[in-house]
Structure formats: C-alpha cells, structure tokens
Amino acid sequence: MTEITFLASSKPFKIPEEIEEYNHRTVFEREEDVFFFSVQEIDNEWKKSIEGLFSLPYIYEANGVGNQLFLTYLAKYMEIGDVIEIYYVPSKNDFEQYRRDMEEHPEPIEVNVERYTYKNVYGFFQLNPKKWIEELSHLNYITHQGVTTFVKY
Numbered sequence: 001m002t003e004i005t006f007l008a009s010s011k012p013f014k015i016p017e018e019i020e021e022y023n024h025r026t027v028f029e030r031e032e033d034v035f036f037f038s039v040q041e042i043d044n045e046w047k048k049s050i051e052g053l054f055s056l057p058y059i060y061e062a063n064g065v066g067n068q069l070f071l072t073y074l075a076k077y078m079e080i081g082d083v084i085e086i087y088y089v090p091s092k093n094d095f096e097q098y099r100r101d102m103e104e105h106p107e108p109i110e111v112n113v114e115r116y117t118y119k120n121v122y123g124f125f126q127l128n129p130k131k132w133i134e135e136l137s138h139l140n141y142i143t144h145q146g147v148t149t150f151v152k153y
Contacts, residue, residue: 002091002092002093003088003089003090003091003092004046004061004088004089004092004095005061005062005063005065005086005087005088005089005142006042006046006050006053006054006059006060006061006062006086006087006089007039007059007060007061007062007065007084007085007086008054008055008056008057008058008059008060008084008085008086009056009058009059009060009082009083009084009085010056010057010058010081010082010083010084011058011082012058013039013058013060013084015037015038015039015073016073016076016077018076019037019069019072019073036063036064036067036069037062037063037064037065037067037069037070037073038062038063038064039060039061039062039063040060040061041060041061042059042060042061043061046061047059049095049096049099050087053087053099053147054085054087054147055085056083056084056085062086065086065088065142066142068137071133071136071137072133074111074113074133074150075113075132075133078113078150078152079152080114080152080153081152081153082150082151082152083149083150083151083152084149084150085147085148085149085150086142086147086148086150087102087144087146087147087148088142088143088144089144090144098144101144101145102144102145102146102147105145106145106146106147107120107121107143107145107146108120108121108146108147108148108149109140109141109143109146109147109148109149110148110149110150110151111136111141111148111149111150111151112150112151112152112153113132113150113151113152114151114152114153116128116129116132118135118136118139118141120140125139
C-alpha cells in the first residue's frame with residue numbers, strides 16, 4: 001500500500017533553487033528538519049487514470065506537500081495569478097475507488113495565499129496574515145476527499 005500525490009499547475013512547475021538545495025542536504029540540525037518537497041513528471045500509466053481530475057494543464061507527481069518546504073514555496077514563490085491543485089491518494093492500488101468516492105461526495109478545499117483565506121465544506125476562515133503558514137500547517141489541506149486548490153490573486 002503506497003500513497004501518491006498529484007500536483008497540477010497553471011504553468012510549468014519548477015522547484016526554486018533554494019528548495020532544491022535543501023532537498024539535497026545530507027546534514028540536518030534537528031530530526032524535524034529531515035523533509036523535502038519535489039515534483040516529477042507523472043508516469044504514462046497515470047495519465048489516463050487522472051484524466052479530467054484537474055482543471056490545470058501541467059500535472060506532476062509530488063512528494064512532501066504536507067511539509068514546511070511546500071508551505072515555504074506557497075509563501076515565497078507563488079506569483080499573482082498562479083494556481084496549484086493537489087490531490088492525495090492514500091493507496092495507489094485503490095485509486096479508482098478513492099476517485100469515485102471523491103467525485104460522488106466532493107469536499108474541495110481552497111486556499112488563497114494572497115488574501116490568507118481557507119475555505120472547505122465547513123466554512124470560510126480568515127488566516128492571520130502574520131502567521132498564516134503556521135495556521136495552515138495545522139489545518140487539513142491534503143485530502144483524498146477532494147482536490148485542494150491554492151490560488152494567489
């Protein structure tokens with residue numbers, strides 16, 4: 001049972017040099033520092049399976065979207081007009097079932113990194129502009145129950 005996370009982007013996705021350098025570190029000050037954020041082209045076998053899942057044209061397999069490096073990317077490198085969608089699947093083997101369940105009872109999440117807002121099926125939340133990254137790290141933004149959309153506008 002292996003998980004997979006897909007990331008779709010409004011433009012070709014490139015990991016900034018600062019994050020790439022961190023991904024390649026071999027010495028860490030604390031155990032909590034051992035995390036990474038990466039994206040790679042999806043395998044051809046997945047292209048047909050995910051067809052229609054995303055509204056954006058550039059689709060990747062992602063690792064580490066639940067950690068601080070991904071949140072750093074959102075805060076420092078998203079540009080006005082950028083859109084990112086992510087969809088997490090706890091088990092690759094059960095992808096079709098997860099997708100069916102999600103499509104039958106979608107629970108999408110939207111995070112606006114410009115306006116510091118978080119919206120899900122339960123409501124709309126204003127994040128504190130000074131500590132929105134910390135607040136977001138404590139919220140559920142990775143789910144198999146819906147596509148999460150990050151926007152900056």
